Amino acid sequence: MEKNEKELAQLIQEISGLNPKKCMKCGKCSGACPAFHEMEYHPHQFVDMVDRGDVNRLLESKSIWMCLTCFACVERCPRDVKPANFIEAARLALIRQQGCNHLKDEAVPPLLDEEMPQQAIVSAYRKFKK
């Protein structure tokens, strides 16, 4: 069953188990993020977009796949909002949608980016192939 945008945002919140309302918009996450310049939407925006239920743009964006899950933002967030957990939840929400978005073998080579750590590609492949 297709979920509407609000329901998707709700799902992301549920998967993450976190409350985006706790965010005080200090931007420390984006200040700490090593992949900031690779992203169209940045960690502080993820939190805000999930909070406002504006998640379609986010799920379509490459940004969520650019997060290395290094947890710099989780470690430094003073409000316990943990942006990386939202990003992970967004990925899960996407792949949990039945019949779509699973990573296919042939889709991997075009995604390869020389600057992307190999480990990230391997773990993404393991995770999202099924």
Place this chain on the structure above:
Amino acid sequence: MQRIGVFVCWCGSNIAATVDVQQVADELAKEPGVVYSTNYQYMCSQSGQQMIQEAIKEHHLTGIVICSCSPRMHEATFRKTAAAAGLNSYMVEIANIREQCSWIHKNKEEATEKAIILGRAAIAKVHLNAPLTAGESPVVKRALVIGGGIAGIQTALDIADAGFEVDIVEKKPTIGGKMAQIDKTFPTLDCAACILTPKMVDVAQNEKIHIYSYSEVESVKGFVGNFTATIKKKARYVKEDVCTGCGLCTEKCPMKKVPNEFNQMLDNRTAIYIPFAQAVPKVATIDPNACMMLKNGKCGVCSKVCTAGAIDYTQKDEYIEQQYGAIVVATGFNTIKLDNFDEFAYSQSPDVVTSLEFERLMNAAGPTGGTLLRPSDHTHPHTLVFVQCVGSRDISGCGKPYCSKICCMYTAKHAMLCREKYPDTEVYVFYIDVRTPGKNFDEFYRRAVEEYGVHYIKGMVGKVAPKDGKLMVQASDLLANDQLLIEADMVVLATAIEPDESARSIATMLTASMDTNDFFTEAHPKLRPVESPTAGIFLSGVCQGPKDIPETVSQASAAAAKVIGLLVKDKLTCNPCVAESNELMCNGCSACEKVCPYGAITYSDKEFRTPYRTTIMRRVASVNPAVCQGCGACTVACPSGAMDLKGFSTRQIMAEVDAICK
């Protein structure tokens, strides 16, 4: 049989909108012993009180029940009303049908039923009430101020001004506190020392004020009007009354590598030291952890050079016992430790400093003589980054959940002073919100931006990394939705403040309550902001919550006014609702003595008559009514039921419970 009057208050619509007051009055009129029952719009108003007084006289009432707001609000009012009509104050009972009924319920029928039940319980209690007479206790006309910062200084000066004796107990060798370390004060930029040191001199010269410096309060006993405090005067190994403060010993002391607390460890002092030139009292102190003479008996230079003969290596800690009528807590604050904030590289680079350290670096009496130099290589910094909210507004457990309140303003001050003194510097301030409520405060911050060209950037610093003698600052610029990388020479952290570490033990000593952040709790957050809920304990300065100097001084004077109001009284009326032991039932087990937080219970051997004209000696408890605060802990602890609280006896409480369950 009591003749009871019931008075149901509407409290405007506060009660009447949710509770059918007429029905409550009618139902309660049917209770046994009730001879009069009525309702009125505002019972606490003058005409309401008059109505109560007339009813007392007309119907010869022996007890009254007021169904109204919480007894915390108006119990005292109605007790006075009854007393004025010739009825003992303690024959008044309040049924709280506002906070505990109308305000928390929506259904009128159910709320009305509950109000009737609450009224019935109060009536059941009044049946067993007995007239009580309050005793009196004397007031010692002397105040104790714990802490000698600007808060303690102002409170002491104001109390002394009214003619009462005041003792200041300060744990450091000098009074002055944090304000003495500060360079300039916002928003007027006058020098802190220039406005503080005259006050310190006033304290020293005031005949009514005695300073116990380098001393700590060891224990406090007693109660409002009659506290006994033990003050520990730590051995400073210098005779305070002989030392002239010439400073020769500090020049000659060979132990020169002791980190200087007054300069936030940015330079060194000697083992015998005077914290700063304007210290009060201006007396040297020997640091026993650094002095070679005290550690291994080899040196003695200071005693040789002291022409006054003030050095005494054999000095011991001294204990002084003193009585006080009131105690003011002015224990102040410290900046938090930054161990949880590795991302700012505070422990990795000496050029990352806290704001308090920065104050010392800018101060003419500081380690650099007022020239701003990088601590690492003593060069002039060109790019400075200020980070706000370091450890404040943090609920992750690393910092403090509250806003430290003073950082926005002092950071604006630092940034402004930097640009003014050194126009060649670039100054960045990373902020989350700029909070500048206060007279001329926002104007001050805007001046930093508009006139001094400080770069205010909304965002937070995510990482500081030392690299080739510089500091690489990675931060977000939220308004530009960008991440910045700034090559800085110095980073200044607006570190959160926390109550002084001594606050918790002092609160325990005084039985004064604290919040989860170890700030002292006020008796009422709006209407009694300078009093602790514990009678006779007053709060001054940051120990109650973060505040700047103007607010601290206002609160200090407010606390002084409250203390003066207490000390001018010759006698205080005691609470007559105190514990009483039934000696015939007491088995002498000491359970009550152990739980009494006020030390009001003593045991003594007493002779009791037994059958056949014999007597026995038994150990029984007795309560000192002047010390007992009526908390009731002993009545719960007593296994034989010998302890009872006047006005709240077990019988009265059981009668209330029975009435509720009827």
